[in-house]
Amino acid sequence: MELSAKYNPAEVEDKWYGYWLRNKFFHSEPDEREPYTIVIPPPNVTGVLHMGHMLNNTIQDVLVRRARMNGKNACWVPGTDHASIATEAKVVAKLAEQGIDKHSLTREQFMEHAWVWRKKHGGIILEQLKKLGASCDWDRTRFTMDPALSEAVINTFVYFYKKGLIYRGVRMVNWDPKSLTAVSDEEVIHKETKSKLYYLRYMISDNGKPSETEYAVIATTRPETIMADAAVCINPNDPRYTHLKGKKLFIPLINREIPIIEDEYVTIDFGTGCLKVTPAHDVNDYNLGLKHNLPVIDIIDDHGCLNEKAVILVGEDRFVARKKIVKMIADAGQLEKEEDYISPVGHSERSDAVIEPKLSLQWFLKMEDLAKGALERVENGDIKLIPDKFRNTYRHWMETARDWCISRQLWWGQQIPAYYLPDGRFVVEATREEALEAARKLDPTLKEEDLRQDPDVLDTWFSSWLWPISVFDPAVPGRPGTIPNKDLAYYYPTNDLVTAPEIIFFWVARMVMAGNEFMGNVPFRNVYFTGIVRDKLGRKMSKSLGNSPDPIMLMEKYGADGVRLGMLLCSSAGNDILFDESQVEQGRNFCNKIWNAYRLVRGWEVDRNTEPSEAASCAVRWFDNKLSQTIETIEEHYDKFRISDALMTLYKLFWDDFCAWYLEIVKPEYGKPIDGKTFDATITFFDKLLKLLHPIMPFITEELWQNLSERKDGETIMLERMPKSQGYDSTVIADFTLASSAIASLRNVRQSKGISPKEKIDLVICGEFPENMLCVLTKMSNLGEISFTTSLDNREAGVSFLAGTVQMFVPLQGLLNVEEEIAKVESEIVRYEKFLKGVEAKLSNEKFVNNAPEAVVKTELKKKSDATAKLESLKTTLAQLKKQ
RNA sequence: GGGAGCAUAGCUCAGUUGGUUUAGAGCAUCUGCCUUACAAGCAGAGGGUCGGGGGUUCGACUCCCUCUGCUCCCACCA
Numbered sequence: 001m002e003l004s005a006k007y008n009p010a011e012v013e014d015k016w017y018g019y020w021l022r023n024k025f026f027h028s029e030p031d032e033r034e035p036y037t038i039v040i041p042p043p044n045v046t047g048v049l050h051m052g053h054m055l056n057n058t059i060q061d062v063l064v065r066r067a068r069m070n071g072k073n074a075c076w077v078p079g080t081d082h083a084s085i086a087t088e089a090k091v092v093a094k095l096a097e098q099g100i101d102k103h104s105l106t107r108e109q110f111m112e113h114a115w116v117w118r119k120k121h122g123g124i125i126l127e128q129l130k131k132l133g134a135s136c137d138w139d140r141t142r143f144t145m146d147p148a149l150s151e152a153v154i155n156t157f158v159y160f161y162k163k164g165l166i167y168r169g170v171r172m173v174n175w176d177p178k179s180l181t182a183v184s185d186e187e188v189i190h191k192e193t194k195s196k197l198y199y200l201r202y203m204i205s206d207n208g209k210p211s212e213t214e215y216a217v218i219a220t221t222r223p224e225t226i227m228a229d230a231a232v233c234i235n236p237n238d239p240r241y242t243h244l245k246g247k248k249l250f251i252p253l254i255n256r257e258i259p260i261i262e263d264e265y266v267t268i269d270f271g272t273g274c275l276k277v278t279p280a281h282d283v284n285d286y287n288l289g290l291k292h293n294l295p296v297i298d299i300i301d302d303h304g305c306l307n308e309k310a311v312i313l314v315g316e317d318r319f320v321a322r323k324k325i326v327k328m329i330a331d332a333g334q335l336e337k338e339e340d341y342i343s344p345v346g347h348s349e350r351s352d353a354v355i356e357p358k359l360s361l362q363w364f365l366k367m368e369d370l371a372k373g374a375l376e377r378v379e380n381g382d383i384k385l386i387p388d389k390f391r392n393t394y395r396h397w398m399e400t401a402r403d404w405c406i407s408r409q410l411w412w413g414q415q416i417p418a419y420y421l422p423d424g425r426f427v428v429e430a431t432r433e434e435a436l437e438a439a440r441k442l443d444p445t446l447k448e449e450d451l452r453q454d455p456d457v458l459d460t461w462f463s464s465w466l467w468p469i470s471v472f473d474p475a476v477p478g479r480p481g482t483i484p485n486k487d488l489a490y491y492y493p494t495n496d497l498v499t500a501p502e503i504i505f506f507w508v509a510r511m512v513m514a515g516n517e518f519m520g521n522v523p524f525r526n527v528y529f530t531g532i533v534r535d536k537l538g539r540k541m542s543k544s545l546g547n548s549p550d551p552i553m554l555m556e557k558y559g560a561d562g563v564r565l566g567m568l569l570c571s572s573a574g575n576d577i578l579f580d581e582s583q584v585e586q587g588r589n590f591c592n593k594i595w596n597a598y599r600l601v602r603g604w605e606v607d608r609n610t611e612p613s614e615a616a617s618c619a620v621r622w623f624d625n626k627l628s629q630t631i632e633t634i635e636e637h638y639d640k641f642r643i644s645d646a647l648m649t650l651y652k653l654f655w656d657d658f659c660a661w662y663l664e665i666v667k668p669e670y671g672k673p674i675d676g677k678t679f680d681a682t683i684t685f686f687d688k689l690l691k692l693l694h695p696i697m698p699f700i701t702e703e704l705w706q707n708l709s710e711r712k713d714g715e716t717i718m719l720e721r722m723p724k725s726q727g728y729d730s731t732v733i734a735d736f737t738l739a740s741s742a743i744a745s746l747r748n749v750r751q752s753k754g755i756s757p758k759e760k761i762d763l764v765i766c767g768e769f770p771e772n773m774l775c776v777l778t779k780m781s782n783l784g785e786i787s788f789t790t791s792l793d794n795r796e797a798g799v800s801f802l803a804g805t806v807q808m809f810v811p812l813q814g815l816l817n818v819e820e821e822i823a824k825v826e827s828e829i830v831r832y833e834k835f836l837k838g839v840e841a842k843l844s845n846e847k848f849v850n851n852a853p854e855a856v857v858k859t860e861l862k863k864k865s866d867a868t869a870k871l872e873s874l875k876t877t878l879a880q881l882k883k884q
Numbered sequence: 885g886g887g888a889g890c891a892u893a894g895c896u897c898a899g900u901u902g903g904u905u906u907a908g909a910g911c912a913u914c915u916g917c918c919u920u921a922c923a924a925g926c927a928g929a930g931g932g933u934c935g936g937g938g939g940u941u942c943g944a945c946u947c948c949c950u951c952u953g954c955u956c957c958c959a960c961c962a
Contacts (some may be wrong), residue, residue, distance in 0.1 A: 005922065190960080197962085208937035220962060233962095267885095267961070275962055284961070343959075350926075393888055393957075400887090400958090504956065532956085569910075570896050578896065586911065589924045600921035637937080645898070648910065664919085670920055751916065751928055758919090835906050852903065856943090859904040865905095 003602070007588075007595035009559025012703040017130060019702075025718050025757035027074035032491035036067035036074045037494035040136065041507070042081035046121040046647055050129035051533040051579055052500065054551045055571060058564045059530060060498045061134050062643060065695035067495075068135070069722040075491055077471045078126060079142035082118075084413035084460045085184050089411065091117050097537065103180075103868050107411050107455070114412050128552060133560050133698045135718070138458070140471065144412070144463040147317035148474040153414045153463045154430050156514075157406075157477030161418075161428040163435060165366045170296075171405055175358035177291045178351040180411040184688045186613045190527035199272065199327060199336035200224050202232060205248035205257055216241075216260075217270030217336050218248060220342060222281070224321040225328065226251050227310045229258055229293035230285075231277040236262040238273050252334045253325070261292045283357055294361065298468050304356055318356070332852035363407040363416060371401040374512040377522050388530045390501060397505045404510075408457045413457030420452045442770040465510035468494050468523035469602065477518045484519075497524040516690030516801060528641050540708060554584055561697035563777060568647050568696065590651060591700050596695070597659050598704050601682055604668065614775040616678045619665035622736040623685060625728040626657055632725045644677065647696055654689055662742065665776060683708060688723040739773040743801035746781040749799050749810050764809040766792050800877050805866060807873050818881055825878045829871065836867045 015084045022024060028035075038060050043053060050671030060076060068074035091114045092102050126141065142149060160166045173182040181533045193453045193765060200218050203210035218232060232249050249255050265288060280298040289296060299310035304318045312328075313321045374399035377383050378391060385391050407416060419435040422659045425442055429435040432451065438444050463470075466477045473488035484492070493515070499508060508527055515523035533548075551749035554563050565587030571577045611621070632652045637646035666682060669673045674682075687708055694701040694717050705717040746761070755761060762785045763777070769788075777783060792800060798811040799821070842848055843860055 003921095006924075011927075218962085222962085265961095271962060278962095282962075283959090343962090396887055397957090505957085550942095572897065575890080575897080580911095580912070583896080585924075588921095591923050592922065596925085598921085598924035603921070640900080641900090642900095645909095648898090651910080659921090661928085667921090747927060748929085754916095757917095757927090795937065831906085842943080845942060848903095849942085851942050856903045862904080863906085866927085 003595075003599050005599070007559070007591045007700060009561065009591070009699060010556070013131070013133070013560055013699045016699055017133065020135070020716065020718065021138070023714055023716070023842060024139075025716055026076070026137050028073055028137050030486050031073055033071065033073040035070035035491050035495075036064070037077070037491040038064055038496055038498070039077045039471055039494055040079060041497070041499045041503075042079045042142075042464060042467065043125050044083040044086055045080035045118055045123070045125075045143060046083070046087055047125050047520065049125050049551045051548055051551060051567075052530075053125070054132065054563065055530050055533055055577065056498055056500070056568045057129055057132060057134050058567050058763045059528065059571075059643060060496075061564075062568070062695045063496055063498070064135055064696060065718065066638065068692065068695065068718065069720060071721065072154060073347060074135075075137055075140070075168045075330070077140045077142065078129070078134070078136035079467075079471060080122060080126065080138075080140060080144070081198075081464055082143065082145040082413060084408060084457060085187070085408050086311075086327055087114065087118070087487050088410045089187070095247070106515060110411050116148070116312045118519040125161075131552060131555055132564065135698070138767075140454065142471045144460070146469070146474075148461065149466070149470045150414050151430075152466055152470045152474040152477040153458060154417050156462070156466060156518075157414075157417055157458065157478070158367055158428055158430050159478035159480070165370075166406070167364055167366070169364045169403070170359050171362045171364075173360045173362070173409070174346060174348075175302070175356045175360075176348040176351055177302065177356050178353035179348065180302055181354070182358070182360065183348055184408070187349040188346040190344040192342055195246050195341050195343060195345070197221055197271065197341040198326060198329075199338065200226070201251060201334040201336055202249040202252065202274075202276075203334075204244070205250060208257070210250040210255060215334075216244060216274050217272045218274045218276045220276055221341060222278075222315070222322070223325050224279045224306070224318055225256055225278045226276065226313065226325070227256075227306075228280050228297040228299045229256075229276045229280045230279050230289055230297060231259050231261045231292065233261050233262055233263050233266050233277050234273060235266040235268050235289060237264065238266075238268045238846045240273065242641045252329050252332060261288075261291070261294075263288060280359055281357055286357075286359065287327060298359060300358075301355060304353075325397070351495050355535075358776070361716060362405050363418075363454075365406050365462075366402040367401040368404050370397045370513040370517065371509070373516045374398055374509050377516065379514050382522050383524065384526045386526060386668075390504060390527075390529055394504060394509065397509060401505075401509075404459075407454075407456040408459055408461050409455075409642045409747040410457050411455075413460065414463060416454040416456050416458060418454040420454070421446065422450055426454075432823065461510060461570065464507060466518075468492065468497075468511055469514065469518055474660060477514065480518070485512045492519060493522050494524045496526045496528060498528045501529045502532075504529070526641070532569065532861045533579050534576050538875055549581065554581075555703050558584045559699070561591050561700050564696060565590055565647070568644055570644070572642070572644055590655070591697065592657055593659065594697075594700055594704065596655075597663060598686070598707070600667070601686060602707070604679060606676055606679045607673035609697060610673070610675040612675045612678045613779075614772075615779040618661050618772055618776055620678060620681045622732055623657065623662045624681075624726075625730075625732045626736075627653070627685065627688060627723075628725040628728040629730075629733060631723060633690070635725075637662040650692055651697070654693070658689060691720055691723055692720070694720075701859050735773050736776070737768040738770065738806070739776050740767075742777060742806075742808060744805060745801045745808070746777075746783075749801070753799070755812075757782060761810055761812075762786070764792070764798075764811065765806065766790065766809065767806040769803075769806050792873070792880075800873070802870065802873070805869065814836050822878065822881050825874055826883065827872050829878065832867050832871045832874065836864065836871065839867065840865045864878055 040060065041056065064074050064076045094117060095102060096115060129136065146698060157166065174185065174188050176183050197219050200220065200223060201215040201281045202218055204214040204216060205211070216232065229251050234244060244260050245262065247260050249260060251256055261749060266273065277285045277288050279294055279296045281300065297309055299306055300318060303306045306313050306316050306318065308314050313324060317323065347353065349357055375395060378385060378394055385394060413565050417430055418426050418428045419432070419439060420444060421439055427435050427438040429438050432448070435451060436446065436448050439451060469477055469488065469492065472491055475487060476482050476484055497508070511523045515521060545680050546746065551563070563584050566584030569583050569586065577653060612840040634646045634649050666678050687705065690701040690705045702717050750757060760782055763783050764787050766789050774786060778786070792807060792809055797813055800807060800809040802808070839860055843864065849857055
């Protein structure tokens with residue numbers, strides 16, 4: 001069969017992926033081998049593949065495929081995350097398109113719509129991963145809302161509640177008074193909004209009565225909330241207000257007396273330096289109120305109108321009330337002034353209504369002890385972060401971790417298993433039945449319908465923190481004492497986690513906490529952080545910017561292997577990667593190179609009756625050593641998770657060493673056959689190279705490996721053993737390097753002097769040169785006569801150069817531009833003299849000679865002698881040139 | 885505002901306890917080649933003094949300080 005000159009990925013990718021699936025090569029079951037486990041960071045179930053996923057999953061696949069070829073029982077568990085906020089938002093939007101308002105539906109009806117949506121869009125992303133070649137164990141695919149996994153989440157909640165770590169607490173939420181719902185921080189858009197800063201006079205209390213003349217001026221953008229004021233705060237270091245310390249003030253209009261408190265939170269030079277504290281309607285004020293034990297007076301209702309607690313303007317909309325109250329205060333003579341002011345105001349992404357910070361009861365998980373344990377695991381090295389710099393971030397997080405608010409005002413997710421009695425008391429149990437039982441202990445007359453389950457669901461991270469455990473055995477989380485099943489016992493702890501640094505706290509740290517709590521062990525050993533994929537201009541790739549290429553299109557255009565290589569080329573751990581299509585082009589070109597090397601070898605006719613040429617056996621010996629040496633380098637890179645370095649090492653091994661040197665040397669003359677020994681060696685090398693490349697480029701390597709020799713059905717490169725180093729002789733490699741540098745110089749001579757490659761040239765060698773390399777020189781440089789000499793003095797016209805420290809000379813009659821050569825040599829002399837001077841200065845410095853380690857001094861001495869030798873030879877050359 | 889990080893050839897990155905590196909790679913660039921595996925190729929060449937300044941040291945891309953620029957996370961200012 002004639003092979004095309006270009007590799008065609010479309011023809012091979014589906015074929016081999018299907019073959020791998022049919023043969024269940026990705027599937028893993030516990031056995032006696034050492035396991036190697038990765039759990040996928042579950043992507044949003046209704047998401048589509050973006051460049052970040054491509055990078056992340058390519059790396060995981062490289063690790064998994066490599067582990068598999070190293071004889072481990074590799075298991076990569078795929079799955080998806082229910083992503084409550086994002087998914088619910090999508091479903092709500094979809095319903096809105098159909099003219100359906102979420103609030104017109106019951107919870108059950110909504111959930112039905114959501115499940116339909118998830119069925120339709122869920123898993124698209126997993127199909128896309130298959131295109132990439134991901135070798136996930138698809139039989140193990142999990143979803144964070146699978147019944148068993150949801151149960152694990154509920155059990156976990158009950159467990160922590162009963163342990164006393166989960167409590168109900170008040171917290172500010174972002175309230176959307178138009179949609180009548182709390183929205184997440186992600187759904188709040190801060191807009192620079194024009195408003196006014198009002199300066200109000202608060203009269204100082206004079207024995208319980210407002211003073212006639214003395215007052216403090218408070219600046220506020222929200223005068224309609226003064227009725228909710230609980231205090232006025234000043235900075236204790238503010239010299240202007242020392243007279244206010246310990247005093248009280250009267251709120252204008254309603255004349256309620258409030259204390260003056262001191263706190264360094266107040267910025268002295270903002271506004272007037274006097275801050276009104278309104279715990280019910282501002283997050284910072286709320287915290288300040290907690291600190292100073294201030295009462296919370298909530299004067300705004302769910303619709304954004306003032307309630308009866310406001311005393312005045314009851315029932316008015318907050319913005320209407322603002323206008324009215326300003327006028328009232330002005331009429332009372334207590335408005336000092338007003339200023340234009342621009343400040344960021346939160347708006348609801350959904351309704352565009354101005355967000356009202358509102359206190360609400362939420363569920364919290366205490367973090368202190370959990371965080372301590374999680375910090376310890378990283379500090380003591382049980383878990384390694386790659387790169388190491390993220391330990392700082394991690395530590396900072398763990399040391400300042402605030403309690404985790406785990407409730408979300410949504411429906412899509414696991415509903416909180418708290419059941420309220422009609423009197424407001426509640427019980428927490430895994431099921432309604434158990435809850436009823438528990439509730440009856442509080443009130444024996446209760447019926448099931450009297451119990452009302454908390455409407456909120458749990459934060460998505462509250463399910464994904466169990467992921468490394470629950471994908472194997474969902475029965476374990478939240479149920480201490482449960483014996484882990486066979487899978488969990490075998491695969492846990494997993495080995496490596498590949499994820500993004502922005503979720504180091506949300507996800508990574510919390511998995512460590514859950515692992516500690518439920519398994520008494522870490523969930524993984526290494527965490528490899530990928531960077532964010534950015535475009536050429538450094539912008540984060542996003543749908544809204546439209547700067548993200550469609551990964552599927554890329555794979556269709558360049559092939560999955562090309563895309564994988566393109567992603568990996570520019571991705572060192574922890575650094576953002578600036579993605580450009582040209583990198584993928586490079587990946588495709590490399591595929592093509594491999595393809596064509598195969599075409600060459602495949603086209604050879606083999607004659608088993610001839611012996612290898614000297615050059616060929618020399619090349620075989622060299623490449624054998626080179627291969628072992630490079631394998632060691634590659635392993636080092638992988639061990640340190642330097643995947644792009646490992647890749648680049650392989651790239652150069654294949655392209656430069658194997659194609660440009662090895663194949664060129666052993667390639668038989670046109671029309672002639674190759675000897676059997678060299679051919680067999682070449683096939684062996686090719687086989688090893690393909691195996692080394694396979695984790696990075698699974699498709700093309702399988703295709704070529706299958707064709708390289710006869711294969712039986714059911715054989716695959718995937719399950720072959722990774723080639724190992726057999727040790728190497730570094731003199732063999734050094735000799736070849738010397739020869740190749742001589743060859744490069746000879747090519748340079750040819751090119752600069754315009755000598756055709758077909759024309760033979762002679763070579764004079766002055767010094768030691770490995771004899772067994774002469775055949776290589778002859779073949780690659782088309783040499784005529786090679787002669788040795790001890791001195792290059794009194795030579796006729798020609799060019800000399802150095803290969804390593806060996807001087808070489810090519811006689812050339814009448815082909816030289818003497819002037820040009822002299823100039824070249826002279827500039828070389830200047831360069832070396834300068835260098836020598838520097839080295840000599842160093843060596844004559846007593847402090848250097850005395851303090852520097854011997855080896856360092858030795859290298860300086862060698863530098864000196866080498867440079868002196870070079871200078872000498874250059875000067876000889878110059879003298880000869882000048883004679884002509 | 886709090887915390888963390890980054891800054892090395894045109895671009896993307898290495899440079900691993902300060903000294904065998906007169907700073908490396910890939911891509912891009914330039915020159916010459918349609919050489920019978922590959923022009924998505926072959927051969928060769930040029931290009932940076934390591935963001936600015938200061939310090940420690942016999943010696944600093946590598947350690948310390950400072951300035952500048954960029955990025956990320958968190959909190960968002962009455």
